Amino acid sequence: MFNRYIINFVLLFKSIFEKFGVDPEQLRIILTIKMKMDDRRPNVYNQQRQKKKKEVNNASWLVMFFLGLTGLFFTFLLASLKQPFLAHTVYFSAFMVMLAVTLISDFTNVLIDVRDNYIILPRPVSDRTFTISRILHIGIHTAKMAFAISISGVIYSFIGEGIFSGLVFIIEVLIATTLSIFFVNITYLIVLKITSPQRFKDFISYFQIFLSIIIFAAYYTLPRLIESSILKGIDLTQARILIVVPSYWLAALHELVVNIKTTQFTTYIYAVLAVLSPIISLYLVVKVLAPGFNQKLSSISASGDDGVIVSSEGKGASKGFVNSIAKKVAPHPLENAGFKITWLLSSRYRDFKVKVYPSFAYVPVYFVYFGFINKRGVSLSENWNNLLEGRMYILLMYLTGFVLTTVLQHISMTEKYKASWVFFTTPHNEPGRILAGMFKAVVVKYYLPYFIAIGAFSIFFWGPAVINDLILVFMVGTLYGLLVALFQVKGFPFSQPPNNQKGGKMFITFLIMAVPAALGFLHYWAAQWEIAIWIAAAIMTIITWVSFNYYRKESWESMELAD
Amino acid sequence: MENTQQPIISIKNLRKNYGEKQVLKGINLDIFPGQVIGYIGPNGAGKSTTVKILIGLISDFDGDVFMYDKNIKDDIISIKSQIGYVPETAEIYDVLTPLEYLDFIGKLYGMEEDDIATRATKLLTAFGIGANADQRMDTFSKGMRQKVLLISGIIHNPKIIILDEPLSGLDANAVIMVKELISLMAKEGKTIFYCSHMMDVVEKVSDRILLINNGEIVADGSFEELKAGGDQTLEKIFAKLTGKEEGNRDAADVLSALS
Numbered sequence: 001m002f003n004r005y006i007i008n009f010v011l012l013f014k015s016i017f018e019k020f021g022v023d024p025e026q027l028r029i030i031l032t033i034k035m036k037m038d039d040r041r042p043n044v045y046n047q048q049r050q051k052k053k054k055e056v057n058n059a060s061w062l063v064m065f066f067l068g069l070t071g072l073f074f075t076f077l078l079a080s081l082k083q084p085f086l087a088h089t090v091y092f093s094a095f096m097v098m099l100a101v102t103l104i105s106d107f108t109n110v111l112i113d114v115r116d117n118y119i120i121l122p123r124p125v126s127d128r129t130f131t132i133s134r135i136l137h138i139g140i141h142t143a144k145m146a147f148a149i150s151i152s153g154v155i156y157s158f159i160g161e162g163i164f165s166g167l168v169f170i171i172e173v174l175i176a177t178t179l180s181i182f183f184v185n186i187t188y189l190i191v192l193k194i195t196s197p198q199r200f201k202d203f204i205s206y207f208q209i210f211l212s213i214i215i216f217a218a219y220y221t222l223p224r225l226i227e228s229s230i231l232k233g234i235d236l237t238q239a240r241i242l243i244v245v246p247s248y249w250l251a252a253l254h255e256l257v258v259n260i261k262t263t264q265f266t267t268y269i270y271a272v273l274a275v276l277s278p279i280i281s282l283y284l285v286v287k288v289l290a291p292g293f294n295q296k297l298s299s300i301s302a303s304g305d306d307g308v309i310v311s312s313e314g315k316g317a318s319k320g321f322v323n324s325i326a327k328k329v330a331p332h333p334l335e336n337a338g339f340k341i342t343w344l345l346s347s348r349y350r351d352f353k354v355k356v357y358p359s360f361a362y363v364p365v366y367f368v369y370f371g372f373i374n375k376r377g378v379s380l381s382e383n384w385n386n387l388l389e390g391r392m393y394i395l396l397m398y399l400t401g402f403v404l405t406t407v408l409q410h411i412s413m414t415e416k417y418k419a420s421w422v423f424f425t426t427p428h429n430e431p432g433r434i435l436a437g438m439f440k441a442v443v444v445k446y447y448l449p450y451f452i453a454i455g456a457f458s459i460f461f462w463g464p465a466v467i468n469d470l471i472l473v474f475m476v477g478t479l480y481g482l483l484v485a486l487f488q489v490k491g492f493p494f495s496q497p498p499n500n501q502k503g504g505k506m507f508i509t510f511l512i513m514a515v516p517a518a519l520g521f522l523h524y525w526a527a528q529w530e531i532a533i534w535i536a537a538a539i540m541t542i543i544t545w546v547s548f549n550y551y552r553k554e555s556w557e558s559m560e561l562a563d
Numbered sequence: 564m565e566n567t568q569q570p571i572i573s574i575k576n577l578r579k580n581y582g583e584k585q586v587l588k589g590i591n592l593d594i595f596p597g598q599v600i601g602y603i604g605p606n607g608a609g610k611s612t613t614v615k616i617l618i619g620l621i622s623d624f625d626g627d628v629f630m631y632d633k634n635i636k637d638d639i640i641s642i643k644s645q646i647g648y649v650p651e652t653a654e655i656y657d658v659l660t661p662l663e664y665l666d667f668i669g670k671l672y673g674m675e676e677d678d679i680a681t682r683a684t685k686l687l688t689a690f691g692i693g694a695n696a697d698q699r700m701d702t703f704s705k706g707m708r709q710k711v712l713l714i715s716g717i718i719h720n721p722k723i724i725i726l727d728e729p730l731s732g733l734d735a736n737a738v739i740m741v742k743e744l745i746s747l748m749a750k751e752g753k754t755i756f757y758c759s760h761m762m763d764v765v766e767k768v769s770d771r772i773l774l775i776n777n778g779e780i781v782a783d784g785s786f787e788e789l790k791a792g793g794d795q796t797l798e799k800i801f802a803k804l805t806g807k808e809e810g811n812r813d814a815a816d817v818l819s820a821l822s
Contacts, residue, residue, distance in 0.1 A: 310698065310699045310702075311660075311697050311698045311699070318666070318676055318677070318680050333670045333673060333674075333675075333676075334670065334671070336670055336676075337666075337667050337670035337671055340663070340666070340667065341656070341667050344658070344659055344663060345656060345658060345659070348658035348659075348699075349658060416654060416656065416657070418653070418654035419653075419654040419655050419656045419657075421620070421650065421653060421654070422667075422668055422671065422715070423671070424619070424620055425618050425619065425620060425643060425646075425648050426643060426644075426668065426671035426672055427640045427641065427642070427643035427644035427671075427672065427673070428640070428671055428672075428673065429640045494656070
């Protein structure tokens with residue numbers, strides 16, 4: 001319902017639109033329907049309702065709510081950093097990153113909708129009207145997001161620092177928003193110029209992966225960093241490198257306006273930059289970038305049809321690296337089928353990669369968090385030496401199990417799940433074999449290499465004595481993986497729609513997690529006695545092998561064809 | 564046509580409910596080897612449900628279905644190995660190449676890797692897409708995907724083949740080829756279930772036509788037998804039996820809505 005007010009507000013500028021050859025009534029119609037569709041779109045926050053097949057009607061409000069929460073976190077940062085420039089620079093950097101991230105994902109699917117080419121353009125709507133409707137849609141969408149993120153910051157500025165400060169803050173938000181749109185736009189265009197549309201989608205996915213990692217790392221390290229010795233010493237007016245960061249300009253603007261008497265000359269310059277930059281970027285966006293932009297973007301979305309042909313050059317299905325591994329590790333035909341399909345599809349489905357790859361980076365982050373950040377008042381090198389003498393490597397090795405379970409949790413889900421009908425029309429009576437092949441593929445492709453890498457790291461720093469620990473941890477990790485697969489992975493590989501997790505099994509999740517946790521503590525405690533570790537490793541290997549065989553025998557009763 | 568053979572498929576009093584709604588209200592059928600059955604009916608009549616029950620996708624139903632004298636509820640696995648199913652423009656894992664996909668399907672049918680590779684290559688070439696055997700299917704046209712689907716339904720040389728709109732998306736040459744293929748397979752003794760809305764194709768291809776409406780079989784016979792009722796085309800027979808003879812009136816309604 002709010003949509004109507006927003007659109008009415010936009011249409012106050014009717015006369016300007018008409019002067020540019022845009023039909024305001026058509027504009028209203030298009031915007032109304034686009035915003036209605038936005039409200040009904042399923043997103044990561046309303047999966048619950050989606051599952052129950054209820055209608056979703058307020059998707060954008062939900063998103064705004066969560067963005068608002070994030071904004072609250074940012075405001076907290078703003079309030080707790082006492083140095084003048086630092087607070088605003090950090091806040092607006094976070095703001096612009098958050099906004100850009102949300103925009104980038106939305107741009108490709110939501111804001112540039114290929115279906116418009118078939119639905120709107122064949123009707124009597126002029127190109128101008130259509131382009132402006134696009135721009136306005138993007139603008140309204142972005143404004144909603146920006147509003148949600150910044151509202152707590154605005155309130156804080158008004159209350160905490162006075163009306164004047166609050167007003168300036170609002171202006172800073174506007175500038176930051178414009179710049180974010182500009183950056184997203186520019187990024188798109190540059191990347192498009194360099195690569196093909198198909199590669200572009202890959203780029204976006206990798207970018208999303210990269211960003212999840214950064215956000216994850218920041219979430220864990222920032223609160224500590226703020227308090228730690230590192231950050232207190234920073235006086236940003238001296239930092240040369242920040243000159244090119246726009247949030248620095250914004251901070252300068254704020255500083256200038258609020259503390260007008262005490263500012264340095266350089267601050268004036270940056271403040272001016274802050275005011276000019278949105279104007280320049282707006283001009284660039286509208287005149288230079290927007291025209292070619294839409295065409296380029298529609299070519300991305302449509303590139304599924306006439307994109308690059310990817311060929312495996314005569315390898316068929318029987319030659320090549322993957323096939324030789326498959327033959328050795330999973331010779332039984334059903335296991336072989338499960339192994340290969342898991343391996344191939346996990347390499348090629350973008351949505352899978354985006355969900356799974358960040359977990360590889362989470363492990364080092366956790367390690368740093370547990371190993372370093374918790375220690376106060378200790379310098380970095382002292383900390384590192386302490387670690388080397390201790391048994392932290394055990395923690396590092398157990399953390400790798402995280403990768404295994406993340407992959408397992410996603411391995412049965414994909415957007416193209418309907419293709420799994422073949423699992424149910426073919427005459428095989430041992431679905432457990434297919435699952436076993438799937439499990440083997442996951443272990444060989446993801447867990448093993450990563451574990452070897454971490455293992456090499458451990459041996460390098462902690463010496464060969466850790467080898468028996470490595471074996472033990474690997475077995476425990478695999479066992480944990482098997483438990484997760486048995487109880488939490490429902491169905492064949494890539495056979496369920498995404499977001500189909502059965503939430504009610506939280507209890508089982510914790511119960512399962514208790515196993516490696518308990519074993520881990522035991523291990524940590526027993527690590528002093530090398531013999532004990534060797535024995536434990538042997539026992540664990542046997543237990544894991546037995547469990548795997550049990551898993552392999554899984555029957556049809558737990559298999560269901562997803563509608 | 565007299566048949567002293569045993570029926571290859573025998574359906575007795577098949578009923579299926581989805582909640583309150585009774586989708587199949589007692590189907591009784593005997594199908595003999597080598598027959599090409601045209602299975603037609605309006606949307607929602609129960610065609611897909613019957614088919615899904617035959618191939619084992621739905622196991623919860625009332626009544627009995629026998630294949631090769633075995634009740635499918637007892638031994639669905641060996642039955643699945645004798646049936647080939649080609650659904651209508653179904654989903655496939657299109658990030659794979661045809662050879663990879665067929666290797667996967669073949670293994671699920673228990674075939675040997677080398678046999679699959681040889682047969683798949685020959686079949687792909689016969690269907691005219693041999694050159695694309697190693698290309699990922701996400702750039703394939705609808706017709707190319709349909710061909711891969713067709714191959715995946717027959718690669719294990721089944722005796723019973725169920726086809727659901729198999730000609731969808733195929734160009735004229737492929738259509739001719741598939742029609743010829745169906746008649747050759749029938750001559751070899753294979754039984755073919757052909758579901759379609761294309762009345763003219765069904766007329767020409769089937770030995771025997773089954774018309775299902777509202778969960779019941781309302782017509783069963785060769786095209787000649789059905790024509791004895793006075794109508795010249797299958798379209799007209801269909802319209803009469805499904806109570807939609809006033810197709811002309813509906814069309815007139817559309818036109819009047821526009822003025």
